[in-house]
Amino acid sequence: MKRYLAETLLFIKRMLGARKGRPAALVILLLLSLINLCSEWPRDVWRPAFVDAFEKLIPDSFGAPRELLFDHYQRRFPRIPTSEPVTIVEIDDKTLAATGQWPWPRNRLAALVDAIAAMQPVAIGLDIYMPEPDQTSPDKVADNLPPAEAELAARLRKLPSHEAMLAKSLAAVPTILGAAAYDHAAFATSTDMRSVPVLVHGTDPLDKVQRFDHVLASLPELQAAAQGQAMLNVALEQGTVRRVPMVMALGDKLVPSLSIEMLRVATGSPVLDVYADAYGVQSVGVADVRVPTQPDGDFWLHFASIRTTQNRYVSARDVLQGHVSPERIHNKLVLIGLTGSGLTDMRTTVLNELVPGIEIQAQIIESIFEGRYLRRPAWLKWAECAFTLTFGLLMIWYVPRADSHLARFMRTVPKASAVVGVGLNLLILWSCMVLFRAFGLLVDAASIFIILSAVMGSFFSTALADGDARHKTAPAPTASDDHGRIGRTPESPV
Template sequence: MQAPEGALASRRKKHSLAYEWGIVTGVVTIISFLLVAGSWTWNLDQVIYDAGIFLLKRPAREDVIIVSIDDESIATVGPWPWPGATIASLLDHMSAARPKAVGIDMVFAGPDTLSRRDNKLLAEALRKTPNAMLPVFKVQGQEVKPAVDFARNAQLVSTNPQIYPDEVLHNVSLVSQETGNPRPHMAFAMAKVAGIAAPPGDANEYLISYVGPPGTIKHVSAAAVLQGNVPPNLLAGKFILLGFTASRLANWHLTPSVIGSEKMAGVEVTANILCSLLDRKYIRQPDILFVGLVTATAMLLLLIAFYRASQWLSLCLMFATAVFAPVLALVLLYRFGLWFPPMSVTVSALFAYPYWNWKRLETICNYLDEEIVRLEHDQHKVPPVRAVGLISFADYIQNRVELIHVNINYLRAARKFLSESLDGLPFAALVVTPDGKLVTANQRALELCQLDKMDLSRHRIDHALAHHVELDGSDWLTAVLSALKGDELDLKAGDSKGSEFEVALAPFRNDEGVVSGLIIVIEDVTALRLAQREREDALSFLSHDIRAPQNSIMALAELQRDSGMRKPEAEFVADVEALARKTVMLAEDFLYLAMADSKTLNLDKYDLQSLVDDCVAEIQPQARAKQISIEISEADDRAVVMADRSLLVRAIGNLLVNAVKYSPQGGVIIMKCEISVMDAICSISDNGPGIHEDDLPKLFRRFSRAQSRDSRISGSGLGLVFVDVVARRHRGRTLVKSIPERGATFSIVLPRIDPLDAE
C-alpha cells in the first residue's frame, strides 16, 4: 500500500529523537517533582510506610506500663464515672510504688461535679503522685483545662494526635501550638523526666515508631491495682500511663498495620510514643524539596538509560525502578530510620516508559514517512523491483514496515547495480571517507591491494596501498586532503613490478551538499606507456636507423657522378651492396621483433637439445669461415619445453650469430643444455671481448648496443631484444654473465616439461 506523497509531505515538522527525548525528560522530571510537592502519591506512600512500621516492631519496654480502665475494671468497680475518692485511691496505690512519672490520660471533672471531700482527696492524691501529668484538651479551638486544684498539683500537657485524611495515626506534635500556648505532649514530657532531649527533626511532625500492634505494651487492670493485687515492685520506678481501654470509654485511633489498620486506645498510642522516645527510635523524613529533587534526578537518570537502551532493557529498567524504589524505602526505614516516600518515583517510572516510547514511536513513524517519500522519488534511478508482501488493510506501523521493506528492496537493487557497475569498470576504483577510510572497492582494486571485501572498513587508503601502489612525489593522505580542497591533481604512480598507473581523485557530496567521500580511480597504463615508447622507438628507427644507410647510398651516388671523386666501379658496387644489406637486415630485425611481440604462439613440445643442434648446423658455415669451433655439452636428461619453434630457433640463432661475430679468429664457442627441477637452460659462451658492466643494462633495450672496439662489427641493436621478448613470451627469462676481455655467456631459461608428460 503506497502512502500518498502529498499526505506524507504535509505532516507536521519532524523532530529528532534527541529533541523528543529532551521534551519527555523535561515533562517527566517536572511531573515527578510535582507529585512530591503536591503529595499526590500520599495514600500510596502510606501503604509502604505502614508496611515499614510493621518491620520496625520490637519487644516492649519493661519500664512503661499502662494501668487501664478496661471492661474488667468497669465490671468490678462500677460504671464510669467513678467517685473522686476511688480515683484518688487508685492514684495513692500507684504513688506508693514510687514510679518515675504518671501520665493520666483522662478528663478530670471540675469541683462542681465532685463533692468537696472527693475534690480534696483527688487534689491531695495528685500532689503525692510523682511527676503527675494531666492533659489539656481542645474543644472548638479553646483549651479545656483541669480544675485549678488539680492543675496546681500536676504538669499540664497535650495528648491531641494529628489525624491524616486516611484517619490513620502516623505522627504527632511533640509540642502543641494549637491554642497559642505551647504544651509538650504527655509522652514527650514523661521522656524528659528520663533525661531525653528533643529528637532531631521537626517536633511538630514526629513520626511514631510503634513498638508493635495493639496489646504489645504491658497492661495492668485498674481494678487489680485498687484491690492490691498488683505487687508494688511491678510499678516501682516505671512510667505509668493511666487511661481507658474499655471498649465504650477509650478514645480509639487507627494505627499502621501490614494487613491494613488496627484500632489502638489513645493511652496505648501515648505509651508507644513514650517507648519510641525512650528507645531513641526516631524516624527522620527529609525535606520535601530534597525529596522532589532526588525524585527528579532519578527520573533523569532513568530517561538517560531509556535513550541508550533497547526496548527490552528499557522495559526491564522501568519495572526494576518501580519495584526498587519501595524496596529501597523499606530498607532505609528499617536500617537507618529514614523515611523517603517512594511512590512518586514508581508512578513517574511507570509513566515515563510509555510516554517516551510513544514519542519515540511517533518520531520514528514521521521519519519513516519522510524517508519513504524520498526513496520513492529515487526509485526510477535503479532497475525496478517487484513489490511483494504489501497489505491493503493493516496496522499503521505494519504498513510503514511493508513500505520500508519494498524500498529496502530498491536499495538492495541499487547497491547491487552500483557494485556490479564498479566491478565492470576496466580499472581499479575505490570509495573512501574524507579521513581516508575505505568504504568499498571493485574487484580490480581488491586484487591490486590484495584485500578481502569483508575487511575493507578496517583499512585506510594509505595502509591499503602502501606496499602496492606508490604515488610519485606525494602520499595518499596528502592527495586525499588536496582533492577535498578542490585542487587539480595530476597523479602518477608505480609498483615494485614496474607497472605504471594514472590516478584520479574526485570528491562526491550528499543531499545536503557536504563532501561525504572520494572516488579514487587507479588505471594501469603500463601497456599504453610501453606502446608509446615502442612507437617512439619505431619512429626513431624509421627516421634514423633505416634512413642512415639510404642516405649513404644517395651520397655515394652523388660522388659517383663527380668524375674527380668517382670510385672504381667494383668498389662502388661493393659499398652500395653493403649498405643495402644493412638496410635489409635492419628491416628484417624490426619485422621479426614486431612478430615476436604480437604473433600468436604456435606451441608444441620440443627437445631443447634438438633445437640447439639445428641452430648450430645453420651457423656452422659462418663459424668455419672464422676458424671458430663450436662445442656442444648435452644435458643428462631430456630438456623438453613448450615452444614456438620458429621464434625459439631464431632467438638461439641470434645468440650464436653474436657469439660468432664477437669471437676472435680461431675462438671457441660452448653450447650447453642443462636442466633443473623446474627449468631447461640453453647457454652460449664465447671468448670474445666481453661486455663492460656499465653496458649490461643496455643490452635488452631497443636500438641500443654495447660499445665495441671493433668498428667493423655492425648490428641493429634489436637482436638481443628479440631474444628477451621470445624468452618472456615463453614464460622464461634471459640471463647474461660477462667478464671483460674474457668473454660473455648468454642463457635462455624456459619452463621445463617432464619427459614422461612429453611422451
C-alpha cells in the same frame, strides 16, 4: 469535532515522536517533579505562590502514595520493643463491673492514684480530664437535700470535697493531667491552662506549630495539685495515626504533649526545651534527651504491634484490690487510661491495628526511651528530587539510542521493557527499605517510581506511535512467483 480530535491526536503523536521522544519525556519528567515537590514543599526554602495553586489544582497527588509507602515500611519492619519503661493501669470492663460505672467519684480515682503511688512509680500520667465538679461530692449532695435534712447537709459540708481528696493524692506523687485542645469553643472549654515554661532555643516557632485557641482541661484545683499539664491530641490522616505533636500552641504560648511532659516530670527538669530555627521546630528536649521532630513539632512514630505490648497492661481493679506485683509499678512511668467498652477513644495505627488512645502515648514514651526515631528531614526531599531528575535525564539520553546495550537488549529479549522497569523499581524500593531499617529514614520511593515510570512510559508510547506510523505508510505487499519475480500473481498468464 472528529476532525479536531484526529488533528489533536496527530499532533500528540508528532510531539511524542520528535527527536525520538526526548522532548516529551523531558516535559513529563520536569512537570511531575514539580508537582511532587509542591505536594511536600520543604520548609527550609521560601514558598512561592504557585505552590498553593498546584495544591488546589491537583490535591494530594503524591501525598497518598507516599503515606501508603511509609505505612508499608512499618508493616514490613515494625518496631520491636527492647524495654518496658511504661505500665498502663487500665480502667477496663472488669474494673467497671467491680467498682461501678464511669465516670467515677473523684475519691475513688484518688484511691487508685494512692494505690499506685504506694508502689513508688517514677511518674503517673492521667489520660483523663475533669473539667466539671464531681456531683457526688459531699457538698454537692448537701446542696440537693431537702430543708428537713439541714443537719445532715451541715455535716456533709464539713467533709472534704472529692476534688480536695483527689488534689491531695495528685500532690503526693509526680503526676501529669491530660487535656484536649480545640480550635473552637465548646462546653466547659477555656482559653488557658497551667503548663510548664517552654524555653525556646533559636527562633520562636509559634507560627509553625499547630495552634489552638481553646482547651478542655481539668478543674483549676486539680491543675494546681499536679506537677504537669499536657495535651493528648494526636494527628489523624484519613483516620490513621502516623504522627503526634510533641509541642503545640495554646493561644500565644507553647504547651507540651503528655509523653514529653511525663519525661520532664520524671527527670525533674524545670523547663521544656524546644530547639527551632526560621523553618520550624527541629527537636524537643528534656534533661539530656532531644527528640527530633518535623518543622511543625510532630513526632513521626515507629509503631510496635499491640501483640508485643500486652504485658504493659494492668487492670485497675487488681491494683485497687492489691493483687498486682509491685515490680509492675515500681520505677515505672505509669499511665492511667480508659479501655472499657464504649469508653475508650480507639485509634487506628499504620499497622492496621485498633488500639486505645493510651497505647499511643505509651509507644511514644517507649520510642523516646529507646532512642528509636523515624526521620524525614528537609534535606531528604531535595535528595529525592536530585536523584529523580538525574536518573530521569540519564534515561532520556540513553534509552532512545539505537546503538545502546539497553536498546539491543530490549530488541532481543521479549518483554524486556517490563523486566527493566520492574527490576529498577524493585531495586529502588529495596534500597529505601534498607535506609528505613538501618537509619529510620522515610525515603519516598513511591514518587520516584511514579515519575520514572511515566518517563519510561513516554518512550513506550513513542515506540507505539512510530510503529503505527510505519505500518500506515508502508507500501502494499506484492506477490512473487516461486522464482521471486515481483508483480506476477498466480493467476497471471505465462
